[in-house]
Amino acid sequence: xxxxxxxxxxxxxxxxATPIRFLDTLGEMLTMLGRAFLWGLRPxxxxxxxxQAMEFIGVGSLSIIVLVSMFTGGVFGLQSVKAFRVFQAxxxxxTAVSLTLTREIAPVISALMVSGRAGSAMxxxxxxxxxxxxxxxxxxxxxxxxxxxxxxxxxxATVMLPILTIVFNVCGMFGAxxxxxxxxxxxxxxxxxxxxxxxxxxDLGMGLIKATFFxxxxxxxxxxxxxxxxxxxxxxxxxxxxxxxxxxxxxxxxDFVLTQILMQVGF
Amino acid sequence: MARASKERAKQQAHGDGDVTxxxxxxxxxxxxxxxLEQRSENHQIRVRGLAKTFGEHEVLRGVDLDIERGxxxxxxxxxxxxxxxxxxxxxxxxKPTAGHIYVDGEDIVPLDDYQLxxxxxxxxxxxxxxxxxxxxxxxxxVMFPLLExxxxxxxxxxxxxxxxxxxxxxxxxxxxxxxxxxxxxGMRKRVGLARAIITQPEVLFYDEPTTGLDPIAxxxxxxxxxxxxxxxxxxxxxxxxxxxSTFRIGHRVSMLYKGxxxxxxxxxEIITNDHPQLxxxxxxxxxxxxxxxxxx
Numbered sequence: 001x002x003x004x005x006x007x008x009x010x011x012x013x014x015x016x017a018t019p020i021r022f023l024d025t026l027g028e029m030l031t032m033l034g035r036a037f038l039w040g041l042r043p044x045x046x047x048x049x050x051x052q053a054m055e056f057i058g059v060g061s062l063s064i065i066v067l068v069s070m071f072t073g074g075v076f077g078l079q080s081v082k083a084f085r086v087f088q089a090x091x092x093x094x095t096a097v098s099l100t101l102t103r104e105i106a107p108v109i110s111a112l113m114v115s116g117r118a119g120s121a122m123x124x125x126x127x128x129x130x131x132x133x134x135x136x137x138x139x140x141x142x143x144x145x146x147x148x149x150x151x152x153x154x155x156x157a158t159v160m161l162p163i164l165t166i167v168f169n170v171c172g173m174f175g176a177x178x179x180x181x182x183x184x185x186x187x188x189x190x191x192x193x194x195x196x197x198x199x200x201x202x203d204l205g206m207g208l209i210k211a212t213f214f215x216x217x218x219x220x221x222x223x224x225x226x227x228x229x230x231x232x233x234x235x236x237x238x239x240x241x242x243x244x245x246x247x248x249x250x251x252x253x254x255d256f257v258l259t260q261i262l263m264q265v266g267f
Numbered sequence: 268m269a270r271a272s273k274e275r276a277k278q279q280a281h282g283d284g285d286v287t288x289x290x291x292x293x294x295x296x297x298x299x300x301x302x303l304e305q306r307s308e309n310h311q312i313r314v315r316g317l318a319k320t321f322g323e324h325e326v327l328r329g330v331d332l333d334i335e336r337g338x339x340x341x342x343x344x345x346x347x348x349x350x351x352x353x354x355x356x357x358x359x360x361x362k363p364t365a366g367h368i369y370v371d372g373e374d375i376v377p378l379d380d381y382q383l384x385x386x387x388x389x390x391x392x393x394x395x396x397x398x399x400x401x402x403x404x405x406x407x408x409v410m411f412p413l414l415e416x417x418x419x420x421x422x423x424x425x426x427x428x429x430x431x432x433x434x435x436x437x438x439x440x441x442x443x444x445x446x447x448x449x450x451x452x453g454m455r456k457r458v459g460l461a462r463a464i465i466t467q468p469e470v471l472f473y474d475e476p477t478t479g480l481d482p483i484a485x486x487x488x489x490x491x492x493x494x495x496x497x498x499x500x501x502x503x504x505x506x507x508x509x510x511x512s513t514f515r516i517g518h519r520v521s522m523l524y525k526g527x528x529x530x531x532x533x534x535x536e537i538i539t540n541d542h543p544q545l546x547x548x549x550x551x552x553x554x555x556x557x558x559x560x561x562x563x
Contacts, residue, residue: 137398142388
């Protein structure tokens with residue numbers, strides 16, 4: 001009987017281990033966010049480091065965003081033309097492409113691209129600094145590592161991701177125009193008129209609000225994983241891998257939750 | 268007068284060694300209050316009942332330790348004894364499960380990050396592998412503390428000049444524009460030391476400074492630590508398991524064993540101490556205690 005109880009207790013522990021670990025990590029991240037917020041308000045303000053991080057996250061990701069957005073817009077336009085022609089409604093392709101891009105695709109794919117490129121790089125850089133004791137060295141030199149390393153990256157990602165999303169929208173629409181109008185022969189006037197008629201600032205705003213949250217989240221995950229890395233080179237590798245996995249899943253989950261909330265408030 | 272009393276206390280503590288002996292002498296003088304006052308002036312850092320547990324693993328179990336002002340204090344112990352964990356507590360990188368750490372009489376355990384930053388400005392630290400910022404040049408590394416804390420007092424040109432002077436005083440010439448990856452282990456340690464001392468800290472921590480160095484480089488690092496201690500008058504705390512180095516440079520040696528200080532005193536006292544774990548440690552250290560070069 002006691003054996004049965006102890007094996008049942010082990011089984012329950014195992015079932016609970018994953019959600020408890022998840023809540024632990026979430027708690028640690030929120031604590032880091034809180035500390036970053038407080039340290040961000042205190043001087044010295046790390047403007048130079050923030051600009052450097054913005055350059056890395058924003059300018060560094062620009063070429064990949066332009067490339068991916070043009071093809072995404074293009075292929076989405078092509079598929080829409082095929083589907084809408086069934087109902088002889090290909091004049092509405094522009095509307096479908098612009099609404100989907102601004103509200104969903106641009107923020108989500110931009111965030112996925114930036115998390116793969118910059119989020120993982122943050123985890124690797126901070127993880128290497130952690131295992132080589134450079135983060136401890138910062139603290140012993142009277143410099144708070146959260147203020148020096150985390151705050152600039154959080155600000156940079158939160159500011160740059162909406163900007164990259166705007167770039168994605170513009171280039172995505174251009175890609176769609178090229179394939180829908182120039183290749184598939186949909187009327188240019190109707191294509192542009194329907195985009196202007198059905199897409200408003202609220203649609204763009206929804207995408208930008210999502211992008212802001214995605215930017216903050218991916219930088220927080222990257223910094224948290226790198227900052228708490230351990231176990232040598234393998235630990236840095238694990239931190240990087242976890243950053244990509246966590247941010248990719250979190251972007252899709254957050255997208256669903258934010259869409260629900262934003263639609264409720266009238267977007 | 269304060270200086271005379273400080274010197275007298277230094278000599279007293281240095282000559283007699285054991286913490287308990289010094290405490291007993293103060294009490295025997297029938298003046299507990301002044302004894303405690305003298306101790307706080309004598310000791311830059313005092314650790315009382317320090318305990319740290321990671322999960323179920325107890326690393327520190329009630330450490331009591333006094334770090335003497337202006338002296339080289341060496342903490343010895345085997346791997347896993349808790350030396351590095353203790354040093355991280357002294358510098359405020361870890362919070363203890365229980366106990367107190369007094370730096371110049373101020374308990375640093377309850378301090379928050381912001382207050383700790385202020386206390387840490389008294390400290391400098393040389394890490395085991397130097398912990399230089401690998402994305403910065405040697406000059407940028409050494410100048411970093413100045414840029415952070417002395418920006419209003421010094422121009423950039425003055426900082427550069429001071430960096431050059433410090434590097435040269437440690438035997439490093441024309442390395443300013445090199446990156447840490449281009450330097451040898453010994454050179455990296457000297458750059459790390461230059462970075463640690465450039466703001467003239469009151470306390471210098473050394474985490475296993477001779478680990479991974481050849482015997483000649485080890486001797487050079489030992490001499491460097493002794494010179495810096497004498498020239499700058501700083502309090503030095505050295506974590507080590509290198510007994511030859513410990514006897515060469517240490518004014519005071521404390522042994523950490525299974526999370527507790529089991530022996531403490533001058534090198535001569537440590538050699539004659541009959542604590543079983545200390546004896547075993549000395550016997551297996553490869554140092555002949557009968558002929559060891561001991562700082563007196």
